[in-house]
Amino acid sequence: MKRRHLVLSAGLAPALAWAQTYPAKPVRLVVPFPAGGATDIFARALSQKLGDKLGQPLVVENRPGAGGTIGSEVVAKAAPDGYTLLLATSSTHSIGPNLNPRMPYDAVKDFTPISHVGNAxxxxxxxxxxxxxxxxxxxxxxxxxxxxxxxxxxxxxxxxxxxxxxxxxxxxxxxxxxxxxxxxxxxxxxxxxxxxxxxxxxxxxxxxxxxxxxxxxxxxxxxxxxxxxxxxxxxxLLPGFESNTWFGLYAPRALPPDILARVNAAANQALAEPDVKDKLARLGIEPVGGTPQQFAQMAAADALKWKKIIAERKITSD
CATH class of the missing domain: 3.40.190.10 (Periplasmic binding protein-like II)
Structure with missing residues (x-):
C-alpha cells in the first residue's frame, strides 16, 4: 500500500505543480461574434481586469460565424489546459442548441462552466x-x-x-x-x-x-x-417572467479543478471592480459572478425555458 501511495503521489505531482503555476503564458479568450458587437465589447471590458487578476494578459480572439457556432466549436475542441476560454452567450448555449439539433458541439458535455459573468x-x-x-x-x-x-x-x-x-x-x-x-x-x-x-x-x-x-x-x-x-x-405583473441575454465564461471539458477554481475566483474579483461595473453598466450589462455550479444550473434552466417556447411556438431560425 505504501509503495502504491508513493506511485500515485508521484503521478499527481506534475499535475499539481502545473495547476499551481497556471497561468504561465497569455490566455486566449475566444469571442464567437464579430469585433465591435456587444459580446466583443464586453470581452474587452472584462479581459484586462481578468488578466490582471490571473497575472497574465487575456488575448481576445474573434472567431465569428454561424451565430456563434464556429468560435464555440474552436473552444470545445481545444486542450483543457486553461489557456483557451470562451465568452459564450445564451445564443450559443441556450437557444442555438434548441434551434439546431446538428450543432457541432454539445453545449453541456463539451464545456466546463466557469462563471456567469453578466446579464443584459x-x-x-x-x-x-x-x-x-x-x-x-x-x-x-x-x-x-x-x-x-x-x-x-x-x-x-x-x-x-x-x-x-x-x-x-x-x-x-x-x-x-x-x-x-x-x-x-x-x-x-x-x-x-x-x-x-x-x-x-x-x-x-x-x-x-x-x-x-x-x-x-x-x-x-x-x-x-x-x-x-x-x-x-x-x-x-407576470410573476416569474424573465428574459436576459446572459454572458458566461467556459473552458473545454475536463478542465482541472484547481485551474477552474483559479479562473472563477479571478472572474468574480474582476466583476467586483468599480471600473468594470461602470463599463458594463454603459453596455446595459449587469455583472453577476458566482460559482461554476450556479452558472451551470442557470444555463440549464435557461435552455429548458427556451426549449419549451421553441417547441410550443414552432419557432425556427432564419
Missing amino acids: PSIMLVPNSTPARTLKEWLDYARGNPGRLNYASSGNGTIVQLTAELFKAQAGLFIVHIPYKGTALAIPDLVSGKVGVLFDSLPTGLPHVRDGRLRALAVTSAKRTAMAPELPAVAE
Whole structure:
C-alpha cells in the first residue's frame, strides 16, 4: 500500500505543480461574434481586469460565424489546459442548441462552466401613439384587441422573438410576429406605429426613449435595473417572467479543478471592480459572478425555458 501511495503521489505531482503555476503564458479568450458587437465589447471590458487578476494578459480572439457556432466549436475542441476560454452567450448555449439539433458541439458535455459573468435585459418599447401608458394598461388593451397588434423582432429564432413569444405565452396574448433583419431596421416602423411593440436590448433601445421617439413600458430582467430604475420589471405583473441575454465564461471539458477554481475566483474579483461595473453598466450589462455550479444550473434552466417556447411556438431560425 505504501509503495502504491508513493506511485500515485508521484503521478499527481506534475499535475499539481502545473495547476499551481497556471497561468504561465497569455490566455486566449475566444469571442464567437464579430469585433465591435456587444459580446466583443464586453470581452474587452472584462479581459484586462481578468488578466490582471490571473497575472497574465487575456488575448481576445474573434472567431465569428454561424451565430456563434464556429468560435464555440474552436473552444470545445481545444486542450483543457486553461489557456483557451470562451465568452459564450445564451445564443450559443441556450437557444442555438434548441434551434439546431446538428450543432457541432454539445453545449453541456463539451464545456466546463466557469462563471456567469453578466446579464443584459431587454426593454419593452411601444410607439408614442399607443393609448396605454403603463404595462398594465397595455396588457388590458392587447387582451381586448386579439390579433390586431403585432410585434417586431430582429429575425426568426432570435432572443428578441423568443422574449416576445415568452411574454405572449405568459400573458395569454395573440400578437402577430413581424421579423426584421435587425432591430435597427424595425425602429422607424415602431416610431410610426406600423408595428406595436419591440423587445429591444436595453442600451440600444433606451436612447430612443430618452430622446422622446418611443415609450418604454418595462424591462425583462427579474427585477428593476439600475440603468432605468423608473421602469417596472415585467415580472411585477407576470410573476416569474424573465428574459436576459446572459454572458458566461467556459473552458473545454475536463478542465482541472484547481485551474477552474483559479479562473472563477479571478472572474468574480474582476466583476467586483468599480471600473468594470461602470463599463458594463454603459453596455446595459449587469455583472453577476458566482460559482461554476450556479452558472451551470442557470444555463440549464435557461435552455429548458427556451426549449419549451421553441417547441410550443414552432419557432425556427432564419
